[in-house]
Amino acid sequence: MNKKNIHVVGAVIIKDDKILCAQRGESKNLSYKWEFPGGKIESGETPQQALKREIQEEMECDIAVGEKIDHTVYEYDFGVVHLTTFYCTLQKGKPILTEHHSIKWLFKHELSSLDWAPADIPTIEKLENM
Ligand SMILES: Nc1nc2c([nH]c(=O)n2[C@H]2C[C@H](O)[C@@H](COP(=O)(O)OP(=O)(O)OP(=O)(O)O)O2)c(=O)[nH]1
Secondary structure, eight states: OOOOEEEEEEEEEEETTEEEEEEOOTTSTTTTOEEOSEEEOOTTOOHHHHHHHHHHHHHSOEEEEEEEEEEEEEEOSSOEEEEEEEEEEEEESOOOOSSSSEEEEEEGGGGGGSOBOGGGHHHHHHHHTO
């Protein structure tokens, strides 16, 4: 059986040289793994629109979406995630924890101390070598 394709966008939000990292909740797949806030692209949306919407919903703040960082395809047991990550900045408000277990602001050289969702590793490597 073919696995379902899941198209996901992730926001690498940078503020004062630190990057916002978010930990998934207990009841989710990839529970307690770290990720970039974001989510699935809905039909009719551009990746950038999806990212702005997801961050508003999840963290109650507005972002500006900048350049693409990376695009990876990773096969999990529950499906194939196509993850695109973008540089973002905060425009209005401050990220609020709603559905994540926790959030952290880390310098890029600290990112690899967290247990990331596997699809995120190429983005982490790019950020570390930036
Ligand atoms: N938001 C986000 N999701 C990621 C990243 N890396 C990664 O493998 N994923 C996976 C986890 C999920 O299976 C999927 C994103 O879906 P989602 O955030 O909309 O959905 P979810 O599983 O948290 O919850 P649900 O809405 O399906 O209940 O992509 C990442 O950096 N950010």
